[in-house]
Amino acid sequence: MTDLTVLHTLRCMGFTDLGRVASAAGLAPEEAESRLIDLAVEGLVTRVPGAFGGWGLTEAGKAEDARLAAEELDKAGARAAVTSAYTDFMVLNPELLDLSTAWHLRTVDGVAAVNDHTDAAYDARVLARFADLDRRVSPVCAALTAALPRFGSYRRRLSAALARGDLAETTESYHNVWFQLHEDLLVTLGIPR
Amino acid sequence: MSEIHALSAGLALDASVIGGKAHGLVALMRLGLPVPPGFVIPTAACRVFLETGGLPGGELAGAVRELEAVTGRRFGDPARPLLVSVRSGAAVSMPGMMDTLLNVSSTGDLRAAVREVFASWTAPRAVTYRELHDIPHDQGTAVVVQAMVLGDRDDHSGSGVAFSRDPSTGERRPYGDVLFRSQGDAVVSGTVPTLPLDALATREPAVWVGLMDALDRVERHFRDVCHVEFTVESGRLWLLQVRPGGLSGRAAVRVAVDLVDEGLIDRATAVRRITPGHLRAAAVPRIRAAAPPLPSPDPASQDSATWDRAGSGSAMQAFPGSDPPSTGSSRPVTEVGSAASSGLEILARGRGAGPGVATGRVAVTADGAVRMAAAGPVILVRPHTSPLDLHGLAAAAGIVTTTGGLTSHAAVVARSMGKPAVVGATGLTVRTHDVVVNGRSIPDGAAADADADADADHMATDGHSTSEGTTGNDQTATDGRSTPEGTTGNNQTATDGRTTLGITATDTDQVVMDGWSIPEGTVITIDGTGGEIVLGVAETAAGDTGPHVDRLLRWAAEESVA
Structure with a gap:
């Protein structure tokens, strides 16, 4: 029995290290590693060694994940609900990208410049709009979680990133978690990027 | 209820009333340049709409009748149907944030389109944009309604954007992108490879001449580098938008200095136009030519570093007037030719x-x-x-x-x-x-x-x-x-x-x-x-500011002494 939790979590994160997969999947690292090794035996995931190494899916793993995710979606009778939530999500998506960009770049004296975060008022405005967007994405997250409980992890991770003020900095930033949710919706609904 | 105004050379209203887009179109008309006929619903009507939900009903119908008379076309006429574009146009440009509707073909559709554009003023994404760019929330947007011109009509049709000078270097030569048999919106996406502007010169020489004349006239009028959005319909040139300025870094400095040499602005104006931000941007490390040119105060000399812009891309992507506008594009053939001399x-x-x-x-x-x-x-x-x-x-x-x-x-x-x-x-x-x-x-x-x-x-x-x-x-x-x-x-x-x-x-x-x-x-x-x-x-030039910056800084020093 293939473990969809870890497989799908890794699919949406892309390529990452053990600690991050475990955290996103809500598992202890040892447990996550044990499941990853089982998946590797099945030929579904692979580990790249080295400084930039980590875990990722094989082509077979991607195909199997797509198949299992579709199966899970239809078994739960959740396709309509997830499709509707995806539509709502895509309305908000451009704004998230605007805000992530605004966090890194701003127009100063008519010229685009790197935001050096020395202007607290500007940063506060960006943060306020992030918080506003976060409020508006909440009903989307709630609808998704009601349709498929595994979507619940995104609400938790988005809130944690916002609370840290990690808008677009780290691999667990608001932007990256959002992007994984986007990827998850595409994979789950079988929509090519 | 606010008045609706036909677009005409005689329309003397501020951009805060009719929006920046209509204001620019009026300027083009005054210069005798071809602009599709249309009318503008002022920003005040948007404010009324946001408060009451009402549109300027009777006036809108009257404006449509007038447009029908001018174009000799009518909504719903099977032989000569009137099609209009409905575009937002706030006093301050908010590129891509509000809605645009094309090929609107009936009064009912037009009212719905105007409503949609007005409502897009308060879309969360637009609100965020204003928050981030210090634009007031209470102004509203004007709506520009114009007879459609079709860039995808035939082989002698197309759309594009043209800068009066290279927005990447500030060099005095027309620059831009064009795509034949296409509407502007088809190429704004930036995912379709476009042709360099000079493809027009060989394919539609008469249009090219008209466009070069237009760029020259708008530069003289605004006394600044400009870019225009244009459509060619069956060999006939139409201008849909004009926007002055918008360059940054070394390109902005070069344009300001060149305009002084050309007698279009004085030194004080040039100094005023260049902000500390431009000078900072001019000093960011950039790829530079392999063979540095001789340093020279001669205004005709080239900057040693060849590119000067923050934010570059297909000129088409600057279509809605993005700030700063974009430049560059997929034009390896011409670029390779011009870069050969500099070893790049x-x-x-x-x-x-x-x-x-x-x-x-x-x-x-x-x-x-x-x-x-x-x-x-x-x-x-x-x-x-x-x-x-x-x-x-x-x-x-x-x-x-x-x-x-x-x-x-x-x-x-x-x-x-x-x-x-x-x-x-x-x-x-x-x-x-x-x-x-x-x-x-x-x-x-x-x-x-x-x-x-x-x-x-x-x-x-x-x-x-x-x-x-x-x-x-x-x-x-x-x-x-x-x-x-x-x-x-x-x-x-x-x-x-x-x-x-x-x-x-x-x-x-x-x-x-x-x-x-x-x-x-x-x-x-x-x-x-x-x-x-x-x-x-490639070699990089760190903080290499070039002769134009040197001259501008000298003028600034003279100004402060004087």
Whole structure:
């Protein structure tokens, strides 16, 4: 029995290290590693060694994940609900990208410049709009979680990133978690990027 | 209820009343330039709508009747139907934030369209934009309604954007993009390779002459560099928008200094136009010409560093008047010609998405980037990126995507990692084992198709010795000069890897026309400010401000003394 939790979590994160997969999947690292090794035996995931190494899916793993995710979606009778939530999500998506960009770049004296975060008022405005967007994405997250409980992890991770003020900095930033949710919706609904 | 005004040379109202777009159109009409007939619903009507939900009913019907009379067309007339465009136009430009509706064909549709544009003023994304750019929330937007002109009507039709000077360098030569048989909105996306503006000169010489005249007149009127949005319908030129200024960094400085030499502005005005931000931007390290020119106070001399812009890309992407406007594009043929004298081989331009210059070997997959990074710096070139590419982004010294804009995943992640990045380099196509520099005549959509297919290959393998390596698109290797990816990670000299392709239709993924193959492993340099992608190792100019900045600073010093 293939473990969809870890497989799908890794699919949406892309390529990452053990600690991050475990955290996103809500598992202890040892447990996550044990499941990853089982998946590797099945030929579904692979580990790249080295400084930039980590875990990722094989082509077979991607195909199997797509198949299992579709199966899970239809078994739960959740396709309509997830499709509707995806539509709502895509309305908000451009704004998230605007805000992530605004966090890194701003127009100063008519010229685009790197935001050096020395202007607290500007940063506060960006943060306020992030918080506003976060409020508006909440009903989307709630609808998704009601349709498929595994979507619940995104609400938790988005809130944690916002609370840290990690808008677009780290691999667990608001932007990256959002992007994984986007990827998850595409994979789950079988929509090519 | 506010008045609706026909667009005419005599309309003397401020941009705060009729919006920036209508204000510019009136200026064009005063200059005797061709503008499609239409009318403007002022910003005050938007404020009323947002408060009460009401539209200027009777007046709107009257304005439509007048437009029908002027055009000799009528809504719903099967023989001569009137079609209109409905565009937002606030006092301060908010590019891409509000709605535009095209081909509106009835009064009912028009009312719905106006309502939609007004309502888009309060869309959350527009609110966010105003918050971030210090634009007041209570102004509302005007709506410009104009008879449609069709850039996709026939072979003598097209759309484009034209700058009166090169927005990347400030050099005094027309610059822009054009796409034949296309409406403007089809090319704004930045995913369709466009033609350099001068393609108009050979294909529609009369239109070219008209456009050059128009650029000259708007420059003299605004006493500044301008860019216009235009459509050609069956060989007839129409201007849809004009916007002055908007350059940054060294390009802005050069224009200001040149305008003084041309007698269009005085020194004090030039000094006033250049902000500290422009001077800071002018000092960011940039790719520079291999052979530095002689230093000279002569205003005609070239800047030693050739590119000066923050945020570069297809000029089409600047279409709605993005601020700062974009430049550069997929025009390797002309660029290679002009760069030859300076020793640089510009493969393509995209938009600068993460400032800085990086040199490294091309990797076309995230896995390839990780593998090759062990031996030295790598530039990851992808159609676009996703979380699946994060390890490659982390391993790479610089990042290039062929699609996407400044807010794309690649752009955001590159900036968060502090890496130079160029996005939307539409002149390149990523294939299984190489990157192709597209020719000028690549068919619409071909690059996008190839991108999608190439992406499907991503992470498929460890990058070599698989069936992928033997597909038809690897035919570049047959002439013996191109090096397939994976056989060497140290393919040093870029020019060795350059191969001329014919038309290649493969059974697996792409159709590529007249491209050059840049195999994985080839050394390239990218400039994440100006968006240039250059073959080989390019020198950088750190804080090299050039003769124009020197002159401007001298004038500034004289001003403060005087």
